[in-house]
Amino acid sequence: MEKQYETVIGLEVHVELATKTKIFCGCSTAFGGAPNTHTCPVCTGMPGTLPVLNGQVLEYAVAVGLATNCSITRYCKFDRKNYFYPDNPQNYQISQLYLPICRNGHVDIETEGGVKSIGIHEIHMEEDAGKLIHDEWEDVSLVDYNRSGVPLIEIVSEPDMRNAQEVIAYLEKLRMTIQYLGASDCKLNEGSMRADVNLSVREVGSTELGTRTEMKNLNSFRAITRAITGERERQIELLERGESVVQETRRWDDAREVSYAMRSKEDAQDYRYFPDPDLVPIQLDDAFIERVRAGQPEFREEKMERYRREFDIPDYDTRIITGSKHMADLFEATVELCHQPKKVSNWLMGETLRLLKEREMDPEDIRFTPAHFAKLIDLTERKVINTTVAKEVFEEMFDRDVDPEGYVEDKGLKMVGDGNALRKTVEEVIAANPQSVADYRGGKEKAIGFLVGQTMKAMKGKADPASVNQLLKELL
Amino acid sequence: MAHVIDDETIEYVGILAKLELSEEEREQAKKDMGSMLDYIDKLGELDTTDIEPMSHVFPVQNVFREDVVTSGDMREQMLANAPQEKDGMFVVPKTFEG
Numbered sequence: 173m174e175k176q177y178e179t180v181i182g183l184e185v186h187v188e189l190a191t192k193t194k195i196f197c198g199c200s201t202a203f204g205g206a207p208n209t210h211t212c213p214v215c216t217g218m219p220g221t222l223p224v225l226n227g228q229v230l231e232y233a234v235a236v237g238l239a240t241n242c243s244i245t246r247y248c249k250f251d252r253k254n255y256f257y258p259d260n261p262q263n264y265q266i267s268q269l270y271l272p273i274c275r276n277g278h279v280d281i282e283t284e285g286g287v288k289s290i291g292i293h294e295i296h297m298e299e300d301a302g303k304l305i306h307d308e309w310e311d312v313s314l315v316d317y318n319r320s321g322v323p324l325i326e327i328v329s330e331p332d333m334r335n336a337q338e339v340i341a342y343l344e345k346l347r348m349t350i351q352y353l354g355a356s357d358c359k360l361n362e363g364s365m366r367a368d369v370n371l372s373v374r375e376v377g378s379t380e381l382g383t384r385t386e387m388k389n390l391n392s393f394r395a396i397t398r399a400i401t402g403e404r405e406r407q408i409e410l411l412e413r414g415e416s417v418v419q420e421t422r423r424w425d426d427a428r429e430v431s432y433a434m435r436s437k438e439d440a441q442d443y444r445y446f447p448d449p450d451l452v453p454i455q456l457d458d459a460f461i462e463r464v465r466a467g468q469p470e471f472r473e474e475k476m477e478r479y480r481r482e483f484d485i486p487d488y489d490t491r492i493i494t495g496s497k498h499m500a501d502l503f504e505a506t507v508e509l510c511h512q513p514k515k516v517s518n519w520l521m522g523e524t525l526r527l528l529k530e531r532e533m534d535p536e537d538i539r540f541t542p543a544h545f546a547k548l549i550d551l552t553e554r555k556v557i558n559t560t561v562a563k564e565v566f567e568e569m570f571d572r573d574v575d576p577e578g579y580v581e582d583k584g585l586k587m588v589g590d591g592n593a594l595r596k597t598v599e600e601v602i603a604a605n606p607q608s609v610a611d612y613r614g615g616k617e618k619a620i621g622f623l624v625g626q627t628m629k630a631m632k633g634k635a636d637p638a639s640v641n642q643l644l645k646e647l648l
Numbered sequence: 649m650a651h652v653i654d655d656e657t658i659e660y661v662g663i664l665a666k667l668e669l670s671e672e673e674r675e676q677a678k679k680d681m682g683s684m685l686d687y688i689d690k691l692g693e694l695d696t697t698d699i700e701p702m703s704h705v706f707p708v709q710n711v712f713r714e715d716v717v718t719s720g721d722m723r724e725q726m727l728a729n730a731p732q733e734k735d736g737m738f739v740v741p742k743t744f745e746g
């Protein structure tokens with residue numbers, strides 16, 4: 173009989189925290205600065221400098237730990253992880269090995285297979301490395317330390333996942349939780365969330381773990397799914413040929429859909445961790461932890477419950493809206509202003525999702541304000557503009573956050589409410605299109621559509637199509 | 649000397665420290681490391697039952713910074729000691745991932 177294999181997956185997820193400054197110095201974490209303009213003696217590893225922990229990093233780490241049911245380590249400290257590589261100016265990364273800030277947590281995920289609990293082994297705080305750029309002209313590399321010292325948390329799961337679907341559900345869950353906390357924007361494609369996949373296979377029924385590999389460079393859910401399938405197959409093929417899996421780090425090439433072993437840095441996976449003498453230990457008391465706990469937001473599950481109670485919108489809409497903290501905030505703030513949950517939800521489900529897709533943006537990137545959004549809904553409700561015009565204005569608002577009221581005014585987009593002007597135009601259209609008029613009178617109902625179109629065109633789109641339709645019927 | 653460092657160990661430590669040692673230096677390093685380890689062994693002679701491992705020498709804890717930007721653009725100063733710079737970056741020997 174053919175052997176059946178089970179995939180065993182654990183994840184190491186790095187998340188860049190949304191602090192204003194780096195973890196151990198007062199340099200800005202802002203993106204897009206010219207190379208090395210956000211650096212100082214501390215984050216470039218100059219001798220004799222003293223790192224001091226950013227209190228906000230600790231708060232975010234504890235907040236994530238509490239939200240993922242971890243126990244918080246009351247006495248914790250930092251260690252040095254030693255390695256030589258030019259992205260790391262100190263020749264060690266400040267991290268936590270012996271006493272990580274959070275341990276023994278879990279999150280529940282939901283897939284087609286039902287609800288499952290995924291264990292979290294630990295969460296630790298550490299610093300990011302600089303960026304290496306290969307110089308095309310000379311055979312050298314260039315280093316930019318703007319990212320050096322940017323705060324990270326690394327969330328290490330237990331090997332509890334069995335397929336790509338569970339991995340994605342777990343990542344979605346982490347992302348949502350952390351976004352709700354405001355601790356990070358968690359963008360895989362921009363690197364503020366990075367997932368390394370530890371994968372091994374074993375025969376179904378076996379309780380022993382097989383030799384695992386670690387897969388890096390996974391920048392999208394799609395890449396993660398493909399890498400899991402690819403690595404599972406590669407390992408099974410090796411085992412079927414009677415060979416064994418080598419424990420190694422592999423890099424995924426998503427364009428070619430293959431992975432290859434990364435050259436180990438002089439095969440020394442010996443980081444010689446030791447306590448960092450520059451950083452004093454952290455002793456957390458109940459008051460601190462309770463203060464962080466009190467600041468926890470309403471998470472997605474609770475929010476969905478409340479939406480079901482408070483708003484008369486479809487469950488599908490609730491899921492999509494609460495799937496992004498930013499969209500949920502926008503929804504609630506706009507409803508607060510215009511009291512039209514159904515209408516707000518419709519605009520989000522329709523035009524907003526369409527434009528997000530078209531512009532290749534995440535819901536977190538939405539920039540228009542609730543005030544403008546509410547104004548647009550009000551303009552359509554009061555029939556100041558018709559639906560076609562509303563969509564046009566919405567797009568302007570989506571792209572540039574224009575004030576819909578001012579925009580409609582400036583562009584002269586108001587519907588012509590003046591009955592006489594409309595009647596006059598309709599009469600002109602009837603006079604100019606005797607053939608369609610004859611068709612309609614002869615029983616061809618569809619002919620009226622053409623006449624409505626002609627009228628709308630003559631009115632430059634600023635009429636209400638329903639009124640035009642009614643008026644035409646009346647006059648014919 | 650109780651601790652004898654073999655060639656394999658000194659070779660490995662050399663790789664980790666990115667040091668290329670001459671035959672002479674290697675022998676000296678073996679001796680030095682051996683006597684360092686002997687010295688450390690003295691600690692083992694002490695009775696440490698019921699003593700919490702110490703992770704820091706100062707009786708200080710919970711020193712935090714506020715999350716406020718305090719340093720501006722110091723690129724020029726940061727690059728001043730670089731052996732070579734280009735386009736505002738540090739020039740290093742070519743590295744490649746994978």
Ligand SMILES: [Zn+2]
Pocket residue numbers: 194197198199210211212213214215216321719
């Ligand atoms: Zn700095």
